[in-house]
Amino acid sequence: MIRKIGVLGISLLCFAAIISCEKDFSDIGTNVVNNTKFETGEILLDVEINPINIENVQADNINASISEYWLGVYNNPNAKKIEASIISQVGYVSELKNTAGIDTILTLEKVILKLPYPATSTGTTDGVTSFKLDSILGNTSVGTSVVVKQNNTYLNILNPSDPSKKNTFFSDSDYEDIQDLNEVSNFTFTPKTTHTYYDYDRVDRINPSNTYKDTIRVTKIVSNDTIAIPFLAIPLDVNKMKSLFWDKFESTEFSSKDEFNNYFRGLIIESTGNDGVLVPFNLASSPAPSLDFYYTKSIMNGTTVTDTINKKYSFPLSGIKNSHYKMTPASSPAPANNFVIQGTAGSLAEVTIIDNTKLQELRSNNWLINDALLTFYVNQTISTEANLLPQQLFLYQNKDNGTGGTSPTQLSDAYNNPSTYGGLLQKTDDDAPEKYTFRITDYISKLLNGEEDFTTDPLVLKVYNPTDNPVINNTLKTSIKTYNWNPRSVILLDGDESANGAKRAVLKISYSKEK
Template sequence: MIRRIGVLGISLLCLATITSCEKDFSEVGTNVINNDKFETGEILLDVKITPIDTKNVQADNINATISDYWLGVYNNPNAEKIEASIISQLGYLSGLKNKENVTDGDTIFNLDKVILKIPYQATSKGTTNGITTFKLDSVLGNPNIATSIQVFQNETYLNTLNPSDPSKRNTFFSDSEYLGNTILNEDGVYEMKPKATDTTFIFDRIDRSSSLTNTTTYKYTVKAENSQKLKVPFLAIPLDLAKMKTLFWDKFENGEFASKEAFDNYFRGLKIMATGNDGSLVPLNLAASPTPSVDFYYTKSVVDGTTVKDTIQKEYSFPLAGVRNSIYKMTPAANPAPANNFVIQGTAGRIAEVEILDETKVQELKSNNWLINDASLTFYINQTINNDANVIPQQLFLYQNKKNEAGGISPTQLTDAYVDPASFSGVLKKTDDNTPEKYTFRITDYISKLLSSEENTTTDPLVLKVYNPTDAPVVNNVLTTSVKSYNWNPRAVTLLDGNETTNGTKRAVLKISYSKEK
C-alpha cells in the first residue's frame, strides 16, 4: 500500500527502532526522506482539463460580506466581455420634511439637485501644498472610453428570506432579473470615464438668498470626504429632478415614508446598469467611508411676504444600504482560447474541471508501495497572451466537486487548503523579469490520503477557479469545508492544458515525489 511519512509517522518508526531511527531517517522540509535504505524518485502524470462556463455566481450580500461591487464594461478580447451592474436598496431616513411652520414667517423648501454619489476605491499619492492627489485602484480596461450608465428604479422586492421557505435566507445570483424600466438619470444616460481627479462635482444652483423668484445661478461644489477630511475621487451621477421630486420629495410626510418597512416596499432600490462594447470596469466598496448615497440638495428659505429673511442650504442623504447584488452580463470572447489552451475567469466567467487520477491509476500507484513525499499540480500561463502580471488573477483556487448522497455535487475544500495553506498556494509566480509564469498547488495531503484509501477521499474531479476571499477555508479560526460560489474578481488568464505534444514541459501536470525501500 501507499504510505505517507510525516511527523507522526517518523515518531512511530523511532519508537519501534530507537537504535536505528536517527541514522535511518532524516526529515527535510517537505517530508522528503534521504537515507541508504530508501531511494527517491518522481513521476509526472497527465491531467485532463475540461473548461466550464460558470453561467452565474452568488452575488448578493445577504450571505457574505462583499468587498467589491464592480461597475462598468471590461472587454478583454481573450476572455468573456463583462458588463457589471449593481442593485441596491436605499437606507431609510425618518422625520423628513419638505415644509415647516415658524412663528416669524413662512418657510419655503426648494429642491435644487439630486445626485447619486459613489466614492471610487483610491490610494493617496501624497500631499503637496495642501492638496492630496490619488490614483484609482484596480481599474480594468480603458477609462478613456466612455461607459454608458443608466440608473433605474428597481421594482423587484429584495427579500432577505427565501419566499418559498421563510426559514431560510434568500439568495440572488449574478444573472437574476429585476423589474423596473423607469430611468432616473438626469439626461437618460451618464457617460462614465473614471479619473482620480474627480474629487469635486460642480452644478449650477439657484441663488435664493434675495428672492425666491430669482433665476440667477452660481457654481456649487459637491465633494466626498473620508475620515481624514480629505477630498476623495467619486462617481457623481445627476438624477432627474422632476422624477425624484415625485418619487421622494413630495412623499416625505406621507405613508410611503412612515416606517422602514413601508419605505422598503415602496421604493425598492436602484438598478445601476452599465452597457457598452468597451470601456472600463471599476471596483466600488459600498460599505466603506465615505458612504455611497443618493443626496437631495435643497434650499430652506424663511420669508416674510416677499422678503427673504434667511436662507439655509441643506441636504438629505439616503445611503446605498440593505440588500445589494451584482449583475454580470457575460458575452463570448472575441478571441477564443487557442488549441490546447483554456481560460480561467472570475465573476460569472469560466472555471475548469481537472481530472488527475482515475480509479485504475490509483490502484496502479498503490501497488508500488511508495512513501509519498510531495505532490504538486502546476498550470503554466500562455505568456504570449498574458504578459502583464497586473491584469491577471494574482491567485487561483483549487477544490473538489464531490458527489453527495443526494446525487448532486458538493463543492469541497481539499485538506491541503487548511492543513498547510501557505504551501497549498495557487499564488501567481513570475519570472525574474516580472513576466507571469505559472500557478502551482501542493496537494500532498490529498494524494497521500487518496492512495492510502482514507475514508471520504475520492477521485472526483478537482475544479480550478479564480480565487475569491470567500474561498478561504478558515475564517476567524472556524473551518468551513464547503466552497461557496461567490466570485467578484473579474480578471482572467489563459493557461496551457495537459497536451504534451503541444505544450511540452509547460503542460499542466501532476508531479509526485516519492521514496521506496531499496
C-alpha cells in the same frame, strides 16, 4: 500516463537504538525513516483539463460579507465581456420634512448619486492631495454608460418559498425596473483622480433670475486633515426624484422602514456597452456611497426671501445589495490546447489527475509521498500583463454526493497546510507572468493510502475569491460557495505534451520507496 524522471538519491539513516520499523508510508512530508534503505524519485502525471462555462454565481450580500461591487464594462477579447451592474436598497431615514412653517420654504435643487472611487492617496503638496485609482480594468479612453433605474423587484432577505431559509440572488437574476432616473439619458463616466468635486448651477433664491455655482465634494479625515477624494457623481432627474422622495417625506411611504422598503425597492445602477471601464466600488466604505438631496431653506418675510441656507438629506446605499453580470462570449476564444479561467460568471476547469486504474497502480508501489505539486503555466503570448491577471487561483474538488450531483469541497491541504497550499501567480525574473502551482501533498498521500474521504473525483480550478477561504472567523468550512466578484481572467496551457511540452499542466509527485 506516468513518466519516471529517475532516482534522485539514496539515503541510509541509522540509529543506535534499534526500534521496530513499521512500513507506514502515509506520513506527510516525512524525510526520515528509521533502519531502512530508501530510494527517492519523481514522476510526472499528465492531467486532463475540461473547461466549464459558469452560468451564474451567488451575488447578494445576504449569505456573505461583500463590500466590493463592480460597475462598468470590461471587454477583454480573450475572455467573456462583462457588463456589471449594481442593485441596492436605499437606507431608510426618519423624520424628514419637505415643509418648515409659514416663514420658511424648502426647495429641492439637485439630486446626486455619489459613489467614491477606490483610490489611494499618494501625498499632499501645497495643500492638494493626489491620488491613484485602484484595481480599475478596461479602456479608460472611452466613456462608460450608466443608467440609474427605479427597481420594482422586492429584495427579500428570506426565501419567499421557505421563509425559514435565507434568500439568494444570483448574478443573472432578473430585476423589474419602473423608470429611468438619470438627469441625462446618455450619461457616461471616465474615472479620473481629479474628479474630487462636482459643480452645478443653483438658483439664487433671493434673486431667482440669477444662478450661481455650487460645489459638491466627498471628504474624509486623513491624519487629522479633511481631504476631498475622487468620486463618481450621477445627477438624477429632480422632478422624478421630487415625486418619488421629496413629496412623500411626510406621508405613509416614509413612516417606517418596512413601509419605505416596500414603497421604494431600491436602485438598479446599470452599465451597458461594448467597451469601457470596470470599477470596484466599495459600498461599505467610509465615506459611504449615498443618494443625496440638496435643497435650499429660504427664510421668508412675507413673499420676500431674506436669507437662505443650503442643506441636504442623505440616504446611504444599504440593506440588500446584489451584483448583476451580463456575460458575452469572448471575441477571440482561447487557442487549441489552452483554456480560460475567469472570475465572476466566467469559466473554470475540471482537472482529472488520477483515474481509478492509475490509482490502483500507484497504490501498489507502496510509496511514501514526500511532495505533490500541480502546476498550470500561463500562455505568455496572450496573457502578458501580470497586473491584469488573477493574482491567485483556487483549487477544490467536486465530490460525487451520491444523488446524481456534486458537492464542491475543500482539499485538505487548503486548511491543513494553508501557508504552502499555493495558487499565487508566479513571475519570471523579468516580472512576466509564468505559472500557478498548488501543493497537494496531503491529498495525494491520503488518496494513495486509501483513506475513505479521499476520492479521485475531479479537481476544479477557479479564480480565487475571499469566500473560498476554508477558515473564516475561526470556523472551518469545507464546502465551497459559488460567490465570485473577481472579473480577471488568464489563459493557461492544458496538459497536452505534444502541444505544450515542458509547460503543460502537470502533477509532479516526489516519493520515497524501500529498496
